[in-house]
Amino acid sequence: MPQRRVTIASRVGLHARPAALxxxxxxxxxxxxxxxxxxxxxxxxxxxxxxxLGLMGLGAEHGDEVELHTPDVETGESVLDELVELLGRDLDAEPAG
Amino acid sequence: MNNELITADLVDLDLRVPDRHAAVRGLAERLVTAGRVTDLEWFVADVAEREKQMATGMRGGIGIPHCRSAAVTAPTLAFGRCPEGVDFGAEDGPARLVFLIAAPEGGDSEHMSVLAALARRLVRAEFTRTLLEATEPSEIAEYVRREVSP
Structure with missing residues (x-):
């Protein structure tokens, strides 16, 4: 099963705007x-x-490590690569999409 | 002043309001009466500022307006049940369960832990069903206090 670990880069943690994005x-x-x-x-x-709501319940703050996983073996690797890259940026500093 | 996170007087089981601003104001008035907020207008403006950054409507008919404000004296939750629903910006429709989370300026880790604990309960169907079906404010206050301990 594809999985990755990444450290939350957003200053406010995985809440509010970063969680929504x-x-x-x-x-x-x-x-x-x-x-x-x-x-x-x-x-x-x-x-x-x-x-x-699920993300807010994690209580993942700036600097905390999270693990992502997906049961999808075909496209899962590339999806996780994209998501890991996202969590590695300060999403709070970026405009809401 | 009672220092519990939520008390029966901070629960409105029949909050009928035209929009989310009125919902926040209605619950905020209860916080003022309970001595948890010192200045209604100041606090409501702080919540609106926070809402402007990001909608606090969640999937499943939930709104969780929240903010840290210097007008708040103690970390507090107020709850409103809106039978007609109030739009808090969630993509799947209006909120029927609204939690207003008020935290004093500076007390930031406690604010986040209350928010996280509440979010963990709100994804559980049993929790939201209990909130929808309760008939007494005191019943909800006790239940939420028990479930959402910081």
Whole structure:
């Protein structure tokens, strides 16, 4: 199963605008993506990455590591590459799309 | 002053308002009466400023307007149930469950943990069903306090 880990770059964490932009990017793909917060190297309970509410519930702050995974083996790798790149930027500094 | 996160007087089971501004104002008035907010206009302006950055309407009929404001004296939740629905900008339609989250200036980690804890409950069907079906404000205040402990 394709998966990636990435550190949250947004200054405000994965909340508010960054969470909305990220959820929108996930929803633009037909594949299911789940995300969990990594604590002490262990991934916690995953939530739907396309849900803003789900993302807010993660409580992922700036500098926290998260893990993304998708059951889609065909296009999952490229989708995760794109999403990881997104989380690696300060989304709060970018205009809402 | 009671320092609980939410109390029965901060719950409105029949919030009938024309728009989200009126919904926020209605709940904010309860915060003023409870001594949790010192200045209604100041607080409402702070919430509106936050809403301008990003809509707080969530899928599933939920609105969670929130802000940190110097007009807030203690971290507080107010809840309004809107039978007619109020548009908070969610793509799937109006909100029937509205939580106004008020946090004092500076108390930032607590604010985020309340928001995260509330979000985790709001994705659960059992939680939203309980909020939709409760008949007493005190029932909701107790339930939310129990579920959303910072």
């Amino acid at each position: 990220f959820a929108k990017a996930v929803a633009a793909h037909p594949v299911s993506v789940r995300i969990s917060k990594v604590t002490d190297g262990v991934a916690g309970e995953p939530v739907e990455a396309a849900s803003v």
